[in-house]
Amino acid sequence: MLVTAGCTDSKSEGGKPDPNNEKQASAEVVKNFAAAWVKAWAPDGKPDEAAALSDTPATFGKRLDEVDTALVAQSVTVTPKDEPNCSDDNTCTQDLDVEAVLRGIGTMKWTSTATAVKTGDAWKIKASGDTIYPGLGEANYLKRVRALPARASILDRNGKALTANRPVVIVGVAAGTKATAATYAAFTKNLQVDGAKLKARAVAAPAGQFVDAITIRAEEWETLRPTMGKLPGVLTMGGTQSLAESPTFARSVIGTMKTATAETLKNAGPTASAADQVGTTGLQYAFQQQLAGTPGGTVTLRDGKTKLSIKTVFSQQGKAGAPVKTSLDPALQRAAEAALATSKLNASLVAVQASTGQVLAAANGPTPTNYNRAFQGRYAPGSTFKIVTSAALMGTGQNKSTPLPCTNTINVLGKTFKNYDGLAAYGNGTMEQALNQSCNTAFISQHGRLPKDGMTKAAALFGFGQDVKLAIPAYGGEVPAPKDDVAEAASMIGQGTVTASPLQMAMVAGAVQHGTALKPVLVPGKDPAGAAASPLPAATTAALRTMMRTTVTGGTAKVLAGNGAVAAKTGTAEVVSNGKVITNGWMVGYRGDVAFAVIVEGGASGAKAAGPILKNFLSKFS
Incomplete structure (x- = not known):
């Protein structure tokens, strides 16, 4: 009995398709062509491998590449469908399911037909535009048009x-x-x-x-x-x-x-x-x-001669x-930017709604910058941090009337701390006076009354140490547990390892006004809102409000007197820049439901550098 090779489904030796079995051989070349097509339309892909499987590789590779370019295909999946349909021993067809991701639009799907032909002893894909997309033929082409919607505000x-x-x-x-x-x-x-x-x-x-x-x-x-x-x-x-x-x-x-x-x-x-x-x-x-x-x-099939659309595919x-x-108040934002424009040094201003934590304004000046120092800057807060230090001492049983001696210098384990240059030692005084006059030595004299983690725990009540989850990057500040008494003394005046952003210091002022530290919010509904810590003790809150108010009426923040019922705290922080010790000027506070913080890089002091900026800002709204 005579059995021809073309009538059997058996595999040839080694498991390879039998070249004389038209279904096996055509299915194999179609499978290989589908894989090569995927490679050709991959990013930086080349059509050479797919072209080599066709009967006219010199022209088909270019055709395949042209369609890829026309569609702006990001990637493609090509899947042979069903069994080959063989009309004779030399010609078989098989459908291909194609999904092309069009960059910037979406996924386009179609079914084309690959024709496999036997040329000599080898099977090849018949080079035709229809193999790529039905109706392309020899001259037609695909044209894509992309339409962008108007960007939302x-x-x-x-x-x-x-x-x-x-x-x-x-x-x-x-x-x-x-x-x-x-x-x-x-x-x-x-x-x-x-x-x-x-x-x-x-x-x-x-x-x-x-x-x-x-x-x-x-x-x-x-x-x-x-x-x-x-x-x-x-x-x-x-x-x-x-x-x-x-x-x-x-x-x-x-x-x-x-x-x-x-x-x-x-x-x-x-x-x-x-x-x-x-x-x-x-x-x-x-x-x-x-x-x-x-x-x-849209993608349209176009006539290669007339260039007219045949159909939308x-x-x-x-x-x-x-x-x-957002939570931004445009009037306050303009006021903040106008105030910073008066500075000759880099400066940032943040204003928040004390009752909600929502950011009302965040500005950096005097020149525009893409880097948001107001949110991301990591600065020593200097004497503005004495708000937190006062709260920490009150937690040990002290109050605003507790005597604190203000001396010219104080020595802690061999480290000498001094006051800012403009302050003369006044001897015995109260905690309130120490805050009003910003006496470093008065606060440091109490370092022994605090437990090792006293400053860290007090700072946590003002929201320090948390991962701020705003819609855009922001820094919430850190107050690491001090390694020794010197580090603890430095942290009490906002130096050493203590760092904060202007945003965080605005939140500190807001916590005094509101009574509870809140999480900052820029995009309501997106940014986590609510309390960042337990409420401050009522007595501590009341004392801090009084002390910050008297800092304006008779202390270092008197530059703000005459601008309504403002409560504030100044700060001068020493930092090392390019090998030199310079100072940054700070001022934080609140008026009504608006809490704020200003830093001036290289500013001589909070009162001289940040004060005029805040005075300008406060004058622009009631």
């Missing part, structure tokens, strides 16, 4: 928009050598763009490409256009971007947007594109996906982004 505490989609201009240069030395010098001078790096990018870019350098507001470009617009190689593109009312307004909180980088693209999620403007810092970064929404898109409806409501 970041809102203030009353639900009014802090950001809006405003006109911008993307300024760049033409690829190659069209731009001159004068062009790159102008970018450096006028736009703070590194001209040398821009030139390197332009020279390396493919011919005809627009090399973007910076995105600026349209009104800013109008002032630069008469000079920069005429320079060789300068190119611009118009667009819109989600921006605040000015380049400085709440910049380090609201954040910035730029053309996506590898890092920000990953944060933006699978529906973002490398060409998108995405959040890079602040709330714009933290809530990028919520604010951006979901892009829509994929369509996805976009979804508008959702706004993010």
Whole structure:
């Protein structure tokens, strides 16, 4: 009996498909082609392997790559479906289920048909556009269009928009050598763009490409256009971007947007594109996906000759982004920024609602910065920390009338502590007077009355030592248990290992006003709210309120007198910067339900450096 090889399903020796069994052989080449297609459309993938499995590799690889480029496919899965259908010993067809993730849109699904043909002793995939997508044939092509929804706004505490989609201009240069030395010098001078790096990018870019350098507001470009617009190689593109009312307004909180980088693209999620403007810092970064929404898109099959659409083969409806409501008060934010603009030194101001912990304003000045020192700065709080020290001593049975001696110096285990230069020793006095005059030696004289963890426990009552879980990065401060008496003495005056952010010190002032330390909140409903610690003892709260008020009426914070019923505490903290000891000036306090903190880096003292800024701030609201 004669049995032909083509009529059996048996495998050839070694388990390999029998090349003379059309179903086995065609199924194998289709399976291999599907795997090669996946590799070809992977990031940085090449079509060579898939092309080599076709009957015309010289042209099919290019065709497969063109469709990948047209769709902007991020990845693809290709799955052979059912059994091959063989019309004769040399030709079989098999369907392929294809799912392509279109970068910046979504997943497009289709079924195409691969035709396997026997050429000589080998089976190959017949090179055809229909193998990639049905209807492509030899000349037709796919065209994708992506539609971005308008970016949602970041809102203030009353639900009014802090950001809006405003006109911008993307300024760049033409690829190659069209731009001159004068062009790159102008970018450096006028736009703070590194001209040398821009030139390197332009020279390396493919011919005809627009090399973007910076995105600026349209009104800013109008002032630069008469000079920069005429320079060789300068190119611009118009667009819109989600921006605040000015380049400085709440910049380090609201954040910035730029053309996506590898890092920000990953944060933006699978529906973002490398060409998108995405959040890079602040709330714009933290809530990028919520604010951006979901892009829509279509893919049409087009006639290769007429370029007209034959049919829409994929369509996805976009979804508008959702706004993010913050606790910011725009009037107080403007007041904070205006006050910081009067400083010649780096300074930060935070204002919070004492009764809720909600952030009302957070500003850094005098020049705009993306680094939010107000939330993330780690500073020695200096004498503002004596609020906590007073509470710690009251926990041992002392009160605001307890006698505390103020001497010029005090020695602790060989370490000499002194007062700030402007304070003369006044001898016997009370705890209230020590706080009013900010006498270091008076507080340090009581270090023996505290247990080793006394300052750490007292600080915890003001929210220190917690992981602040705001929507954007923030630091809550630390008061480590002192290793010896010297460290304990230093911590009592806010030095040594004690650190805090301006936000945390504003929360300390808020705890005195409210009676309980609260968790800071920037995005209500998102950030954890409520108490950060047990309530302060009622007697301690009452005493601290009185002591901080008399610090304004007759102490080191008298610069704020005449600005309503303000309670405050000054601070001067010694820090080492570039090998030199400098001082930072602090002032914290509250008026009504608004608690605040100001730090001035390199400020001579809290009263001289931070005081005028706070006086300016308080004068702008009642």
